[in-house]
Amino acid sequence: MSLLAVDGLRADVNGKPILKNLSLRVEAGEIHAIMGPNGSGKSTLANVLAGRPGYEVTAGQVSFNDADLVGMAPEARAQAGLFLAFQYPVEIPGVSNMEFLKAAWDSHLAAQGAQPESAVGFMKRARTLAASLGLNPEFLKRGVNEGFSGGEKKRNEILQLLLLEPKLAVLDETDSGLDIDALQTVAAGVNRFRSADNGVLLITHYQRLLNHIVPDQVHVLSEGRIVASGDRHLAEKLEAEGYAWLSE
Amino acid sequence: MSESPIDIVGQEYSAGFVTDVASDTLPPGLSEAVVRHISAKKREPAWMADWRLAAYRKWRTMTPPDWAHVRFPPIDFEAISYYSAPKSLADAPASLDEVDPELLRTYEKLGIPLHEREALAGVAKRSNVAVDAVFDSVSIATTFKDKLAEAGVIFCPISEAVHSHPELVRKHLGSVVPQQDNFYAALNSAVFSDGSFVYVPEGVRCPMELSTYFRINERNTGQFERTLIIAGAGAYVSYLEGCTAPMRDENQLHAAVVELVALDDAEIKYSTVQNWYPGDADGKGGIYNFVTKRGACIGANSKISWTQVETGSAITWKYPSVVLRGAGSVGEFHSVALTNNHQQADTGTKMIHLGPGTRSTIISKGISAGQSQNSYRGLVRTSPAAKGARNYTQCDSLLLGDACGAHTFPYIENKSPTATIEHEATTSKVSDDQLFLCQQRGIDPEKAISMIVNGFCKDVFRELPMEFAVEAGKLLEVSLEGAVG
Ligand SMILES: Nc1ncnc2c1ncn2[C@@H]1O[C@H](COP(=O)(O)OP(=O)(O)OP(=O)(O)O)[C@@H](O)[C@H]1O
Ligand SMILES: [Mg+2]
Numbered sequence: 001m002s003l004l005a006v007d008g009l010r011a012d013v014n015g016k017p018i019l020k021n022l023s024l025r026v027e028a029g030e031i032h033a034i035m036g037p038n039g040s041g042k043s044t045l046a047n048v049l050a051g052r053p054g055y056e057v058t059a060g061q062v063s064f065n066d067a068d069l070v071g072m073a074p075e076a077r078a079q080a081g082l083f084l085a086f087q088y089p090v091e092i093p094g095v096s097n098m099e100f101l102k103a104a105w106d107s108h109l110a111a112q113g114a115q116p117e118s119a120v121g122f123m124k125r126a127r128t129l130a131a132s133l134g135l136n137p138e139f140l141k142r143g144v145n146e147g148f149s150g151g152e153k154k155r156n157e158i159l160q161l162l163l164l165e166p167k168l169a170v171l172d173e174t175d176s177g178l179d180i181d182a183l184q185t186v187a188a189g190v191n192r193f194r195s196a197d198n199g200v201l202l203i204t205h206y207q208r209l210l211n212h213i214v215p216d217q218v219h220v221l222s223e224g225r226i227v228a229s230g231d232r233h234l235a236e237k238l239e240a241e242g243y244a245w246l247s248e
Numbered sequence: 249m250s251e252s253p254i255d256i257v258g259q260e261y262s263a264g265f266v267t268d269v270a271s272d273t274l275p276p277g278l279s280e281a282v283v284r285h286i287s288a289k290k291r292e293p294a295w296m297a298d299w300r301l302a303a304y305r306k307w308r309t310m311t312p313p314d315w316a317h318v319r320f321p322p323i324d325f326e327a328i329s330y331y332s333a334p335k336s337l338a339d340a341p342a343s344l345d346e347v348d349p350e351l352l353r354t355y356e357k358l359g360i361p362l363h364e365r366e367a368l369a370g371v372a373k374r375s376n377v378a379v380d381a382v383f384d385s386v387s388i389a390t391t392f393k394d395k396l397a398e399a400g401v402i403f404c405p406i407s408e409a410v411h412s413h414p415e416l417v418r419k420h421l422g423s424v425v426p427q428q429d430n431f432y433a434a435l436n437s438a439v440f441s442d443g444s445f446v447y448v449p450e451g452v453r454c455p456m457e458l459s460t461y462f463r464i465n466e467r468n469t470g471q472f473e474r475t476l477i478i479a480g481a482g483a484y485v486s487y488l489e490g491c492t493a494p495m496r497d498e499n500q501l502h503a504a505v506v507e508l509v510a511l512d513d514a515e516i517k518y519s520t521v522q523n524w525y526p527g528d529a530d531g532k533g534g535i536y537n538f539v540t541k542r543g544a545c546i547g548a549n550s551k552i553s554w555t556q557v558e559t560g561s562a563i564t565w566k567y568p569s570v571v572l573r574g575a576g577s578v579g580e581f582h583s584v585a586l587t588n589n590h591q592q593a594d595t596g597t598k599m600i601h602l603g604p605g606t607r608s609t610i611i612s613k614g615i616s617a618g619q620s621q622n623s624y625r626g627l628v629r630t631s632p633a634a635k636g637a638r639n640y641t642q643c644d645s646l647l648l649g650d651a652c653g654a655h656t657f658p659y660i661e662n663k664s665p666t667a668t669i670e671h672e673a674t675t676s677k678v679s680d681d682q683l684f685l686c687q688q689r690g691i692d693p694e695k696a697i698s699m700i701v702n703g704f705c706k707d708v709f710r711e712l713p714m715e716f717a718v719e720a721g722k723l724l725e726v727s728l729e730g731a732v733g
Contacts, residue, residue: 050688053680074687084688090681094703103699104689111690143703144685160689 001066003028003199004049004168008060011048017058018044020224026168031200033210033235036221037243042203043087045221046172049201050084051077065167079111081167085157085174087203092144097156100144101126101163108164129162134185150177158189169193170201175209187212207239220246273332278325280304283438286331290407295418303427303437310431316594317623317655318563320499320536328501330439330472392456399455401485402447406474409445416447420478424507424544424571432503432565433540436472440505443473446487450480450511457713459488475506479514481547486517488716499527499562504539512547512574517555519712520568521720524560526727531590531619534562541568542598545577545606553580554597555711557720559727562591567625569598572606572634579608582708584720586701586727587620587652596626596657601634601667610641613705616652617728623655630664637667645675646704648697648728698725 004026011019018041026032034042048055049062051074062069064082072080092100102123106116127137133155145153154174161169171190175183190213194200202215210218210232218235220228220243227246228234274282283304287297312323396403402413409417427437444460460475479485502524508516518541527534537560543552554568570579581597599608608628616622628639645654656673678700686696702709702721709717 050684052684052688073692074684075690075692078688078690086685086688090679090685092682092685092700092703093676094706095699096703099699099703100686100689100691103691103695104686107690107692107695164689 002026002063003030003065004201005063006060007062009045009048009057009062010059011044012056012058013044014054018224019048021060022221022225023060024219024226026199026201028167028199029194029196030216031194031202031213033202033204033215033218033232034221035204035218035235035238040221041224042221043172044224046084046087046170046201046203049077049170050074050082075107076111078166079108081198083161083164083166083169085154085161085169085171087172087176089145089148089153089157091146091148093146095144096141097144098123098126098140101140101160104160104164126159126163130159133159133162133189134182135159151179151182154178154186155182155189158186161193162189165193166198168199168201170203172203173205175204175206183209184212207235210235222246274329276327276329278304278328278330278439282330286439286441289331290410292407292410293414295414296410299421299427300438300440303434304439306428307431307434307438310428310434312431313565316565316625317621317657318565318592318594320563320592323499323501323536325435331441395455396458400449400452401454402445403458404445406440406443406445406476409476413445413447416478417445417476420476420507420509421474422507424509424542425505425540430540432538433505436474436503436505436540440472440474443475443504443506444477444487445475446477446485448479448483448485448514451482452480453483454485457486457488459490461490471500471502471504473504475504476509477507477516477518478509479511479516479550481512481514483511483514485515486519486713488519488521488713490521490523499534499536501536501538502561504541506539506541506568508543508552510543510545510547510550510552510574510577513549514547515551515553516543517553518543518568519716520554520556520558521712521716521723522556522558522560522564523723523727525562526560526589526591527562529589529618531562534591535560537561537564537566539564539566541566542571543569543579544571545574545579545603547577548574548603549576549578550574551578551580553578553582553711555580555582555708556584556595557705557708557712557723558583558585558593558595559723561593564591564593564595566595567597569600570608571600571602572608572637573602574606575603576605576607577603578606580711581608581610581612581626582711583612584615584705584708584724585613585622585624586615586724587617587622588727588729589618589620591618591620593621594623594625596624598627598629599639601628601630601637601639601664604633604635604637606634606637608637608639610639610643611707612641612643613708614643614645614654615648615701615704615724616645616654617648619651621653621655623657625657625659627659627661628669629661630667630669632663634664635666637664639667639669641669641671643671643673644704645673646701647675647677648701694725694728697728701728 002025006024009019009022036042057070109116130137135155215232218230219226283300287300425433427434448454510516524535524537545552552570558564572579579599585593585595587593612624614622614624624643630637643656658671683693683696701724
């Protein structure tokens with residue numbers, strides 16, 4: 001059983017076909033990097049996996065831990081352990097980050113039929129994690145992503161990843177817009193997350209991230225399908241030569 | 249397991265049951281004879297009967313206001329019954345032991361403790377709160393009377409105060425909201441049934457929260473309660489009212505008048521959690537909540553603050569106001585008004601600055617969902633004598649969906665050249681992206697909406713007494729049922 005199995009996936013965004021016969025398998029313990037030109041469908045794949053409204057599967061199968069994802073509510077996918085770190089995290093003014101994190105964690109526990117964690121214990125854990133990601137605990141009191149800088153938003157995504165401990169993390173350009181220190185912090189966060197039981201789908205444009213987070217496989221997405229797969233050396237080749245050679 | 253958000257959101261209007269008690273209800277229609285009858289039922293002194301009759305005659309010459317941003321078919325005032333009381337109270341109960349157990353159970357179901365013993369033992373949700381409960385037209389119990397009396401605080405049904413403290417009632421009744429103030433105030437003055445009377449003497453800080461609970465039970469009756477609160481020099485009191493009604497297909501009228509009087513350095517904090525039946529999802533039934541609330545800061549440095557959480561009623565027409573007469577007096581209005589389905593709300597405040605150095609703050613949060621219409625209407629007026637007066641108004645609207653409406657009608661009449669008046673307004677929408685972010689973190693859409701709405705209302709909830717802030721949050725959640733696509 002694969003952690004994630006995508007077979008012959010076709011998907012429309014607002015009626016426009018974007019993903020065209022895409023297949024992919026991620027096993028527990030693996031990290032897969034997804035690269036590809038702008039507009040090739042990387043974020044679309046991430047959103048389809050997460051069940052975002054407006055992204056419609058028209059053919060193919062997507063299973064996650066043997067459960068059929070197609071038609072499952074987004075919150076049910078999340079509770080089942082699918083996590084998406086957003087390319088552009090939105091702000092929710094007025095809702096404190098801490099309250100949001102607690103509600104998210106409570107919903108995960110409730111879905112597993114587990115007792116809620118005490119507020120005190122959870123808040124302590126959240127503060128410690130935030131500090132380890134270079135986020136001042138004051139950020140937990142602010143509105144969700146409200147007025148955060150681009151880099152702070154990305155660190156906040158990693159904080160959520162570490163708190164919610166999903167089975168599969170889909171990270172959509174979490175490295176974009178980060179300064180050198182932040183890149184290392186984020187990479188350290190992902191490495192801390194990875195284990196033999198979970199998997200990572202790492203969407204990125206930059207080979208440099210893969211020096212910090214070493215992928216098991218690299219895939220190139222172009223016009224809605226995977227046109228090349230290989231090991232980490234594929235990323236180095238892309239960095240040196242660009243995407244043009246793939247369409248020759 | 250904690251209470252799951254779905255359980256709360258999935259709730260119907262939970263106060264919508266009917267209590268089966270025999271009642272003594274006047275036939276529909278209004279005339280001098282009916283006004284006399286109400287007065288006689290209450291064995292009122294002649295001055296009170298005359299006051300009612302004078303109001304009735306004024307009312308006959310008036311027409312309902314038509315300027316609010318609400319729509320409804322004309323009300324047939326001859327089809328309403330103007331008095332209803334549970335029969336078992338015909339000879340008013342001397343103590344709770346004499347109250348119909350069926351009535352007591354009603355209040356238990358609503359979570360309102362009328363038994364002091366229970367309240368003290370902390371069994372009930374509200375512990376340090378004295379409650380006056382008004383069932384249809386009469387007050388059925390006032391708790392903690394003795395403890396309050398020790399402090400010199402008078403808290404009793406107004407029908408009782410007419411007998412026990414006639415000089416206070418005569419002096420202040422109608423002093424803040426004159427009989428002819430508006431159509432509904434005149435109607436209330438003629439037929440008002442019951443309500444609370446509070447007097448906090450000079451220098452006394454009321455030792456507990458006071459609260460009145462209004463419930464409409466009988467069909468085809470109107471509820472016309474009248475509340476009068478007087479805070480003597482340096483006194484402080486915090487008062488809360490809550491309201492519910494059964495679910496019925498027809499509309500019911502609720503036309504209350506609340507008057508507050510604050511003397512030098514006195515402070516009155518008045519909070520409302522209004523949860524009258526809003527009608528069903530198609531807009532059938534529900535309460536018409538046409539209420540006049542006004543406070544007079546007569547004394548220097550006195551303060552009156554209104555906090556309201558309005559989630560109920562088919563139509564709300566309500567402008568809790570403050571007349572700032574005393575030098576340096578302060579008026580505040582903090583409001584959350586939520587409308588869903590076909591509800592309509594036209595609510596806001598008036599801050600009338602008459603004295604020098606008077607200050608007022610208005611924080612209004614309107615939330616519209618479904619096909620509802622939600623309007624803020626506010627007036628800030630300063631007279632030439634109001635030197636250095638200041639007002640700050642912040643008016644925020646939150647829209648859920650595309651079929652609802654939010655409107656803002658701020659009026660400013662400034663005659664004081666040294667006054668500072670600031671107005672800020674925002675309108676925002678809960679975006680699909682925000683909802684998706686919540687869902688992606690495992691939070692279901694109802695819970696997400698409720699979290700976002702609660703965040704939006706935070707500044708107002710902070711003003712509520714603690715016990716009620718939590719309740720208000722839950723109430724919003726229930727009221728937003730079905731607001732998520
Ligand atoms: N909501 C939408 N409506 C219409 N077209 C869309 C929508 N979302 C995405 N698309 C289109 O789908 C295609 C793939 O977009 P997607 O965001 O998946 O690309 P990407 O590979 O993530 O690109 P980038 O590297 O720039 O982030 C693009 O042509 C884009 O314009
Ligand atoms: Mg993208």
